[in-house]
Amino acid sequence: MYNNNNQAGDRQMYKGTWTCSQCGAEITELPFEPDGNRPLYCRDCHRQQRQSRPRRF
Numbered sequence: 722m723y724n725n726n727n728q729a730g731d732r733q734m735y736k737g738t739w740t741c742s743q744c745g746a747e748i749t750e751l752p753f754e755p756d757g758n759r760p761l762y763c764r765d766c767h768r769q770q771r772q773s774r775p776r777r778f
C-alpha cells in the first residue's frame with residue numbers, strides 16, 4: 722500500500738548554488754525551483770521577511 726500524498730514525507734529540495742539577495746549568504750538548497758527573476762533569500766532573511774511582512778489571505 723502506498724500513499725501518494727505530497728504533504729507527507731520529505732519535501733523536495735532543489736540543490737544548487739545561489740546567493741541571498743539580502744545578505745549575500747550562500748544558498749545551497751531551496752524548497753522551490755528558482756525562476757531567475759524573483760530574489761532569493763537564505764533561511765534567516767526569509768524568516769525575517771515573513772515576520773516583517775505578514776501576509777493575509
Ligand SMILES: [Zn+2]
Pocket residue numbers: 741742743744745746762763764765766767
Ligand atoms: Zn540572507
